[in-house]
Amino acid sequence: MKTCILQGSPRKHGNTAQLLAPFTEEMEKNGWDCGSIRLYDRDLKPCVACRRCQKDWRIFGCPLEDNMQEIFDAVLGCDLLVLATPIYSWYCTPPMKAVLDRLVYGMNKYYGEEKGPSLWAGKHLALITTCGYRPEAGADLWEAGVTRYCRHSQLRYAGMLAERHMGYGTVFMDAEKAERARAFAQGLCGQAWAEGGAV
Numbered sequence: 001m002k003t004c005i006l007q008g009s010p011r012k013h014g015n016t017a018q019l020l021a022p023f024t025e026e027m028e029k030n031g032w033d034c035g036s037i038r039l040y041d042r043d044l045k046p047c048v049a050c051r052r053c054q055k056d057w058r059i060f061g062c063p064l065e066d067n068m069q070e071i072f073d074a075v076l077g078c079d080l081l082v083l084a085t086p087i088y089s090w091y092c093t094p095p096m097k098a099v100l101d102r103l104v105y106g107m108n109k110y111y112g113e114e115k116g117p118s119l120w121a122g123k124h125l126a127l128i129t130t131c132g133y134r135p136e137a138g139a140d141l142w143e144a145g146v147t148r149y150c151r152h153s154q155l156r157y158a159g160m161l162a163e164r165h166m167g168y169g170t171v172f173m174d175a176e177k178a179e180r181a182r183a184f185a186q187g188l189c190g191q192a193w194a195e196g197g198a199v
């Protein structure tokens, strides 16, 4: 089983990266292959709504020249997609939003002259996020948006791990957060197996 982790924080060793470490370790302990892509290390342009991706239902088909094809291939090849992002203005960071827009059109061939398939139907999607407010008030809109995105895309929403950052002068990571990250990973492993993995 494969997971593709899209890491959307600009801070390489920041809170989101620290929370991902025990999560990834636990997934690997359970036999999962964890691929990770740092979005801020890639060239990712925003969708320009040309709809060229709707012409051929077998491929990504986006004419923009950047690193998005690599992400499309990694997502298509995984069983579980993990979106890991700090909350910025109650949602994800800009490259994560660009990826979501490029995938919602590139993967869902719904927007041409005839309605086509969702190329990623049945995959699991989970969220890992860190935020400054309490997660109920900091990460709630992000989770609500992604839940609807999953329903629209025929993805299986698998849940969110959200942890609070009390400020840039404080230490973020502690043993409880690490334990919750490991427990979240264990839950996802069990859930994916129970539902039979990817369709």
Ligand SMILES: Cc1cc2nc3c(=O)[nH]c(=O)nc-3n(C[C@H](O)[C@H](O)[C@H](O)COP(=O)(O)O)c2cc1C
Residues within 6 Å of the ligand: 009, 010, 011, 013, 014, 015, 016, 017, 085, 086, 087, 088, 089, 090, 091, 130, 131, 132, 133, 134, 137, 138, 139, 164, 165
């Ligand atoms: C530009 C910016 C916008 C932010 N917006 C929010 C927000 O809307 N809600 C929130 O709870 N935290 C917000 N935060 C706090 C971050 O989500 C939080 O510090 C996070 O843990 C940073 O993760 P990182 O170390 O991986 O970058 C914001 C931080 C920045 C820099």
